[in-house]
Amino acid sequence: MHIELSPMERKISVANNQNANMKKVVANLFRARFPFLYISTWEEERVLSFIRSIASDISLIKTSREVITWKLTTGLVINGKPLHDTKNPMKALEFIENYEEPSIFVLHDFHIYFGEQNRCPDFQIVRKLRDMAVNIKQSIYPKNVIFISPILLLPVELQKDITIIDFELPTFEEIMGILDEMIDVNKQNGRITINLKENEKEKLAKAALGLTLSEAENAFARAMVEDGQLDVNDVEVILKEKEQIIKKTGILEFIHSDFSMDDVGGLENLKRWLKKRNKSWLESAQRYGLPSPKGVLITGVPGCGKSLISKAISAMWQLPLLRLDIGKIFSGVVGSSEENMRKAIKTAEAIAPSILWIDEIEKGFSGVQSTGDSGTTSRVFGHFLTWMQEKTKPVFVVATANNISSLPPEFLRKGRFDEVFFVDLPTYRERVEIFRVHLNKRLKDPRATGTFTVSEEILNKLASLTEGFIGAEIEQIVIDGLFEAFFEERSVTFEDFEKACKKIVPLSVTQAEQIQKIREWANVRAVTATPREDLEEYVASDSNSHDDICRLSGGRTIDF
Incomplete structure (x- = not known):
């Protein structure tokens, strides 16, 4: 029996070659006459292609089977033709029970009869399914029923009769297959510039992990049309698609x-x-x-x-x-x-x-x-x-x-x-770098800078004035200095930052005991985020010996 696949299913069938183990597991469930299987997924087309590939493979299932689908909008559909009067779920179940051909019935969104949103299940349908379970097992015609739904929902009465199948999101190989096919299609029409090395193509495919095949295909297509090319920078476009998934959870940000x-x-x-x-x-x-x-x-x-x-x-x-x-x-x-x-x-x-x-x-x-x-x-x-x-x-x-x-x-x-x-508290060299970052970040307007330049001499002076200051306090010094100059409608000077330094009482003074306790804990349990050369310079600048490193800075001095 020949089954015509849709274009989407033809693309998916190539990717499904990677699912040999999964196919074998599901085929064994079919052969063992498991009456009801439940797959929770959004990817209906991908699941249908997967099921059809098993149903037609006699090396897996021994006897090829017909795949018949049911939806509330169409009823049962055999070979593309809807069956009259099967939109009613009870009528559809009666047809399934009496059907005399090797078959696999795929029921879409049947969970609406299992009870949702604090509603009770349809007990007549639940009872019918329990009766059918025995009849399907004993039928001379091998039959299975598969429920496909975006959510997993089972009434207590059916939990012993239904087997849940975990259908994972597309693998790396499947997404690479979609990406390769889209690139091959583009090479034929030449509308989009493809600028990807093999490792960069792998990076794009990896970035798309977690998306459905349809979502991944949409993301790649969007990346192509936004600037007329596909390159490694389009990872950002893939991440935007993933952001949609996060927004819908309400827990992660x-x-x-x-x-x-x-x-x-x-x-x-x-x-x-x-x-x-x-x-x-x-x-x-x-x-x-x-x-x-x-x-x-x-x-x-x-x-x-x-x-x-x-x-x-x-x-x-x-x-x-x-x-x-x-x-x-x-x-x-x-x-x-x-x-x-x-x-x-x-x-x-x-x-x-x-x-x-x-x-x-x-x-x-x-x-x-x-x-x-x-x-x-x-x-x-x-x-x-x-x-x-x-x-x-x-x-x-x-x-x-x-x-x-x-x-x-x-x-x-x-x-x-x-x-x-x-x-730990920033060392002398680290304070120099923190001042450099914040000054260069904020001193963009010529009206603010005037004749002031971020020189090594200025950075060293500021670092010397801020012994024991944390990074957040150093940032505030830069902001306070700029406020002082802005208020007086002039460019900033070193004296503005020097004045701001003297106003702040650092955290190392107000919470000295707590910081010391944190350091004592870290000395034997953590690795310092500051490299050894910075710590030695820190100790030397304070005229202390190398033995004081552990006292002045918490954490083991391991360099990576």
Whole structure:
């Protein structure tokens, strides 16, 4: 029996060659006479192509079967022809039960009869399906029924009769197949300029992971028509498509980061560590034998660049940055907090490779040790820890914390984070770089600069005046100096910044005891984000010995 495939299905059938193992599993379920299967997916066309490829392959299923679909709008459709009076679900089920041919029935959106949005299921249909389960198993004609729906919804009465099949989103190979075909088609008409090396094409396909085939095809098409060409810079277009997925969850937030690593002054040790892991999520890295990095925990003094560098990773790696607000996870409805965490993780994995950023994680999980919420926080935290340990999808977790001592020890053990970095008060050299970043960023207008120039002499003077200042305080000094000059309607001078320095009482003075405790914790548990040469210069500038490094700066001095 010949089945004509649609153009979309022909494209999908090429990609489905990568799903041999999945095909074998589903074919065995068909042969074993499993009466009801349930596939939760948005990709109806891709699933239909997948099922038809199995139904016609006698090497898998032994007896070829006819694929018959049902929709509320068309009823049952056989060989492209709708059957009269089968839009009614009971009539359709009766036809299926009495049909005397080897067949696979695919029922679209049948979950509306299973009860949704606090509505009770249609018990007549549920009862009919339970009766059919026995008849389908015992029929001399091999038959199976597959429910396809965007959501997974099962009434309790049918949970023992229906088998759920996990139909994953398109693989890297499938998306590469779509991209290659679109490039080949374009070569024939020559309307779009293709400027992609093999590794750049791989980067585009990887960026599209987490999209359906239709969404990936739309993203590639959009990238082509926006500027008349397709190149590696079109990764940004792919990320915009992924942003739509995030917006619909309501739990995760898609962060548009305008920062780059050049906007981060100092922390060169951490920067080098991150730079070495760039492109580690590509297929070429996996072939090389490298696993995708799990994540990094950045702790240290507040206001010293932890959140800033988290945003800069996204720009360096060209991966979507998702912020998980732990507060949105917890809800007043019993059981919903655990489900929210599962949903957030599933979404992050769906658009992988991605970066999952959790800011001030110690505050979000502050109730782990308590029992005031009936253990909800502990269960959510436990689920998150298990996922971090066992995750296989390339989701890089960036967690920041100010008071790391409030987190349970199991959170810090190896296998969950690749490394724990400590960000301390900026050293002399780092303060120079932080001033350079903020002055160059803000001194754009000639009316503001006048004769003032950002010279090494000026930067060194400012760094000397700000011993013990955090990065946020240095930024505020630049802003306060500009306000002073703007108020007096003149260009800025060094004296404006010098005056601003004297006004600020740094955090290192107001919270000296807390900072010392953080440093003592980090000395044996974390790696300093500042390289050894900067620390030595810091110690030398204060006329201290090298033995004072551990006292003046927390974290082990390991260079990457």
